[in-house]
Amino acid sequence: MFLTDTKRIIRSGYRNFVRSGFTSISSILIMTITLFVIISLIFIQTTLHNVLNDIKEKVDVTVYFVPDASEPAILDVKSALAKLPEVKSISYTSSDIALSTFKEKHSNDYSTLQALDELGGNPLGASLNIKAKDPSQYESISKYFENNNVLTQGTLSIIDKVDYHQNKVVIDRLTSIISGAKRLGFAISFVLILISIVITFSTIRLIIYMSREEISVMRLVGAGSKYIRGPFIVSGILVGLVASLVTIILFIPISIWLGNEMTDFIGINLYTYFKSNFLQLFIIILGSGVILGSIASTFAIGRYLRK
Amino acid sequence: MIYFNNVTKKYNDSVSLEDVNITIAAGEFVSIVGHSGAGKTTIIKLIMAEESPTIGTVFFESTDIHKLTKRDLLHFRRKVGVVFQDFRLLSNKTAYENIAFAMEATGKNDTEIAEDVPHVLELVDLTSKSLHFPYQLSGGEKQRLAIARAIITQPELIIADEPTGNLDPINTSEVVNILKKINDLGTTIILTTHNRSVIDQIKKRVITLENGRVVRDDKEGKYMI
Numbered sequence: 424m425f426l427t428d429t430k431r432i433i434r435s436g437y438r439n440f441v442r443s444g445f446t447s448i449s450s451i452l453i454m455t456i457t458l459f460v461i462i463s464l465i466f467i468q469t470t471l472h473n474v475l476n477d478i479k480e481k482v483d484v485t486v487y488f489v490p491d492a493s494e495p496a497i498l499d500v501k502s503a504l505a506k507l508p509e510v511k512s513i514s515y516t517s518s519d520i521a522l523s524t525f526k527e528k529h530s531n532d533y534s535t536l537q538a539l540d541e542l543g544g545n546p547l548g549a550s551l552n553i554k555a556k557d558p559s560q561y562e563s564i565s566k567y568f569e570n571n572n573v574l575t576q577g578t579l580s581i582i583d584k585v586d587y588h589q590n591k592v593v594i595d596r597l598t599s600i601i602s603g604a605k606r607l608g609f610a611i612s613f614v615l616i617l618i619s620i621v622i623t624f625s626t627i628r629l630i631i632y633m634s635r636e637e638i639s640v641m642r643l644v645g646a647g648s649k650y651i652r653g654p655f656i657v658s659g660i661l662v663g664l665v666a667s668l669v670t671i672i673l674f675i676p677i678s679i680w681l682g683n684e685m686t687d688f689i690g691i692n693l694y695t696y697f698k699s700n701f702l703q704l705f706i707i708i709l710g711s712g713v714i715l716g717s718i719a720s721t722f723a724i725g726r727y728l729r730k
Numbered sequence: 731m732i733y734f735n736n737v738t739k740k741y742n743d744s745v746s747l748e749d750v751n752i753t754i755a756a757g758e759f760v761s762i763v764g765h766s767g768a769g770k771t772t773i774i775k776l777i778m779a780e781e782s783p784t785i786g787t788v789f790f791e792s793t794d795i796h797k798l799t800k801r802d803l804l805h806f807r808r809k810v811g812v813v814f815q816d817f818r819l820l821s822n823k824t825a826y827e828n829i830a831f832a833m834e835a836t837g838k839n840d841t842e843i844a845e846d847v848p849h850v851l852e853l854v855d856l857t858s859k860s861l862h863f864p865y866q867l868s869g870g871e872k873q874r875l876a877i878a879r880a881i882i883t884q885p886e887l888i889i890a891d892e893p894t895g896n897l898d899p900i901n902t903s904e905v906v907n908i909l910k911k912i913n914d915l916g917t918t919i920i921l922t923t924h925n926r927s928v929i930d931q932i933k934k935r936v937i938t939l940e941n942g943r944v945v946r947d948d949k950e951g952k953y954m955i
Binding site for chain 2: 424427431435438439442443636637639640641642643644645646647650
């Protein structure tokens with residue numbers, strides 16, 4: 424009995440979906456827009472995340488040592504810094520490497536190289552390049568040099584300067600931009616998804632409203648609520664299924680285009696991202712479509728079955 | 731079979747039925763006549779439990795229709811076949827599926843459906859149109875389909891609310907003949923109409939309504955208004 428009913432409900436839902444033609448197409452279109460918004464927001468969030476990470480990577484603090492600072496003393500400072508919880512990585516540049524990098528950089532600048540030769544020896548000091556786990560943590564790292572007693576015992580004298588204060592404005596601004604952009608991104612995504620869900624709900628509601636006569640006829644013929652509701656839910660699920668397929672298919676050329684044209688600009692190849700996360704994205708879109716379709720139908724039909 | 735006991739039905743302030751007492755026995759063919767707004771459709775809606783009476787009770791056999799639970803109401807409705815002036819067919823289903831739906835709703839199995847539906851289609855002379863959708867049928871064909879749907883579950887009672895209202899005289903007389911045939915097979919029929927020729931053709935009991943009151947109840951009535 425249950426099997427027969429299920430079979431009949433699915434068959435009836437499928438027929439309604441196919442025979443409604445234009446109505447089905449319009450609800451598929453609306454649903455596609457919703458799913459399109461969802462997948463676009465996933466792409467935008469990924470891009471934003473990537474761009475912000477890129478920017479974060481570029482922020483650092485460099486500690487410059489005086490030229491005659493001994494290497495073991497500098498390495499002591501490095502290991503002391505490595506113990507700080509905020510520090511992500513530290514790279515050590517010896518004065519020799521600093522010199523060769525400088526020379527390489529100015530290989531076409533003859534007068535600078537000549538001046539360097541005239542100075543004799545190596546005027547450049549070694550440096551430690553510190554990256555924090557989060558941009559907001561640079562301040563506490565730089566304070567470490569000001570406050571920490573361990574460093575003052577003979578080590579402070581070897582530190583020439585910490586460039587945090589020069590970068591402070593930029594770092595502070597970036598920190599606030601990053602956290603602001605994240606929050607704004609979430610807020611916009613949330614609002615857009617909400618709006619498109621509401622639109623989908625209203626569309627399906629309207630379609631079921633158009634069928635209210637039929638629903639009342641079904642009830643007069645003696646059909647039970649489940650038997651009336653079932654086919655509408657099946658149709659809703661089919662709308663979600665087709666819309667998610669349409670969305671995914673539409674996004675193949677779009678992501679190829681974005682991959683070709685925008686990779687340099689946004690720093691991530693969205694086509695590669697789309698390909699490598701295809702299954703996950705597909706499941707998200709398919710799931711959203713099917714759940715939206717079925718829930719919207721269930722809600723919309725509820726009011727006509729109450730009596 | 732059906733008993734109206736002092737039934738009054740008001741919509742807001744306007745009285746649609748006033749103190750109506752009717753008894754309809756099993757196997758009867760009762761026509762209810764009256765002008766538009768006389769209360770014919772209200773009587774139908776009360777029997778189908780689409781509306782509840784403001785005062786009074788409506789019984790089907792020994793049960794008060796308006797005290798039925800949702801589930802029992804479902805079973806009650808399966809005992810009653812309904813035919814409307816505007817046909818009320820399922821537009822997305824073919825003639826065959828419209829009839830099959832009524833059987834599916836009552837839980838009949840596929841074998842029964844495959845046996846009974848063609849039989850009923852033949853009875854109302856729609857065998858050749860079984861794969862047509864309602865919009866592909868003429869008014870008379872639609873009404874015959876509606877009747878086929880109403881009788882497929884072999885109900886004890888058929889209610890026909892102005893079934894000929896949208897039909898030409900030839901189709902009207904065809905529909906009336908089908909209803910008479912069904913009545914001859916033992917099914918109780920309640921029909922509302924304001925068509926004089928329908929009443930004259932049926933030659934059975936006629937209840938006349940005027941402004942919500944029963945003004946005449948004739949054993950073998952004629953159209954009197």
